[in-house]
Amino acid sequence: MTKPYVFITRKLSKETIQPLMEVADVHMWNEEENAVPREVLLKEAEKADALLTMLSEKVDKELLDAAPKLKVIANLAVGFDNIDVKYANQKGIAICNTPDVLTDTTADLTFALLLATARRIVEAAEFVKKGQWKSWSPLLLAGYDVHHKTIGIVGMGKIGEAVAKRARGFEMNILYHNRSRNMEAEEHTGASYTSFDELIETSDFIVCLTPLTAETLGMFTRESFKKMKKSAVFVNVSRGPVVDEEALYHALVDGEIAAAGLDVFVQEPVDEKHPLLTLPNVVALPHIGSSSKETRKNMMELCCKNIELVLCGQQPKTLVNKDWGLSVK
Ligand code: GLV
Ligand code: GLV
Numbered sequence: 001m002t003k004p005y006v007f008i009t010r011k012l013s014k015e016t017i018q019p020l021m022e023v024a025d026v027h028m029w030n031e032e033e034n035a036v037p038r039e040v041l042l043k044e045a046e047k048a049d050a051l052l053t054m055l056s057e058k059v060d061k062e063l064l065d066a067a068p069k070l071k072v073i074a075n076l077a078v079g080f081d082n083i084d085v086k087y088a089n090q091k092g093i094a095i096c097n098t099p100d101v102l103t104d105t106t107a108d109l110t111f112a113l114l115l116a117t118a119r120r121i122v123e124a125a126e127f128v129k130k131g132q133w134k135s136w137s138p139l140l141l142a143g144y145d146v147h148h149k150t151i152g153i154v155g156m157g158k159i160g161e162a163v164a165k166r167a168r169g170f171e172m173n174i175l176y177h178n179r180s181r182n183m184e185a186e187e188h189t190g191a192s193y194t195s196f197d198e199l200i201e202t203s204d205f206i207v208c209l210t211p212l213t214a215e216t217l218g219m220f221t222r223e224s225f226k227k228m229k230k231s232a233v234f235v236n237v238s239r240g241p242v243v244d245e246e247a248l249y250h251a252l253v254d255g256e257i258a259a260a261g262l263d264v265f266v267q268e269p270v271d272e273k274h275p276l277l278t279l280p281n282v283v284a285l286p287h288i289g290s291s292s293k294e295t296r297k298n299m300m301e302l303c304c305k306n307i308e309l310v311l312c313g314q315q316p317k318t319l320v321n322k323d324w325g326l327s328v329k
Contacts, residue, residue: 004049004311005069009036009057010076012300020304024050024311042066050307052076055287056268059083064091072310074303078102078159078290080320081212081239088321095320096306099158101298102290107162109263109289110237114151114205117233117261117283119143144204144231144258146170152203154219155210155238156182156191163207164189175199179215200224205233212239220244225251232257237289240266249275252282263289 006020008028017026027044029036035056036044045051045067053059055077064070064087072094075083080097088095116122120143127133127141147170153160156178164174164185174191176182177199185191196219200206206228210216220234220243228234234257236243245266251257259281265274268287276282290299306316315325 004071005047006050006052006307006311007041007044007048008052009041010054012052012304016297016300017304020308023308028052045070050074050311052303052307053082055079055082057082059088061087064088064093072096072307072316074306074316076299076303078106079211079239083320085320089324092324094306094310094316094324096303096310096316096318097320098290098299098302099318101302102295103158103162105292105295106159106237106289107166109285109291110159110163110207110209110235111166113237113261113263113283113285114207114233114235115146117235117259117281118146118205122283123280144233146172146205148172149204150175150202151205151207152176152194152199153191154178154196154199154206154208155216156185157209157211159237160207160209161185161189161191163209164191172205175203178210197227200232201227201229204229204231205235208234208236208238208242210238210242212241216242218242218244220248222247222250225256228257230255230258233259233261235261237263240264240268245274245276249279252276252279259283261285263287 003025006024006026011028011030011032020026045063048067049069050072052074059073059082061084070093073083073088074096076098078097078099080095083095085095120141124141150173151167153163153176156176160176167174168189174189175194176191177194177196181193225247248260252260261283263285264287277284306318309316
């Protein structure tokens with residue numbers, strides 16, 4: 001019997017894919033830095049029983065229609081806005097993501113970005129390396145305090161809760177906004193639920209961790225930034241399109257808010273000439289929220305495990321379309 005065909009859209013280590021190779025014929029795009037060209041992905045999809053995808057791949061109707069044998073998609077991310085989940089679900093395809101394993105790592109990065117933005121760490125480090133440090137002076141690269149301030153978390157899922165736990169260590173007042181109240185997070189962290197408007201008006205740090213959905217697309221508008229404190233620091237570790245980038249740019253230039261820490265952009269990779277990158281009060285990162293060696297390894301292994309389970313007729317560990325399998329034997 002021929003083994004099922006698996007295509008992985010980026011180079012993963014042999015060691016990671018070894019267990020999967022025992023049950024499947026595994027192929028992958030053998031480049032670490034460059035994404036698989038769309039034509040190659042479409043061709044591979046024709047043969048594939050399983051795809052292991054990156055968040056940069058559009059898994060849309062075209063791709064799903066090109067993949068008649070496809071049984072499972074394992075996305076190397078917790079977010080899955082790159083996948084047409086509804087259409088894939090209609091086709092009986094299991095969609096898997098990588099929650100839990102990346103929660104603390106992403107919360108660490110969120111806090112690192114918040115601190116770096118508030119305390120001007122990137123600017124300060126560049127200042128030293130460029131030989132600009134001529135004397136100690138009282139207000140040299142003075143930033144904003146983080147401790148004892150108010151943090152407003154938009155999107156109180158697992159990562160939001162992990163960020164709130166870190167904020168407690170800094171003795172911050174914690175507000176959050178979410179589609180629905182998260183009583184468990186409130187109990188664990190002392191966070192208080194507020195409306196979106198109250199959160200953005202009263203927080204010193206506004207941290208966006210919400211998934212990208214039809215409801216959250218463009219939720220940070222010109223009006224939102226106008227409502228924030230002039231000293232507010234905005235941090236986005238969710239998805240770029242949750243923010244109107246032009247509005248954010250104007251808010252930063254016009255002094256409506258103080259600074260922004262951005263791990264994500266509408267267009268990724270972000271163009272080096274993007275207006276936001278020209279501002280000294282923007283700390284920009286290349287979408288590295290979950291990027292620690294340990295966590296990325298765990299995410300890769302979880303993706304491979306999920307594929308293996310589905311190909312062996314079992315329920316995967318972390319399913320996005322939760323009712324999958326009830327109808328599939
Ligand atoms: C990263 O952005 C993820 O969704 O895991
Ligand atoms: C700073 O280093 C201080 O001693 O105040």
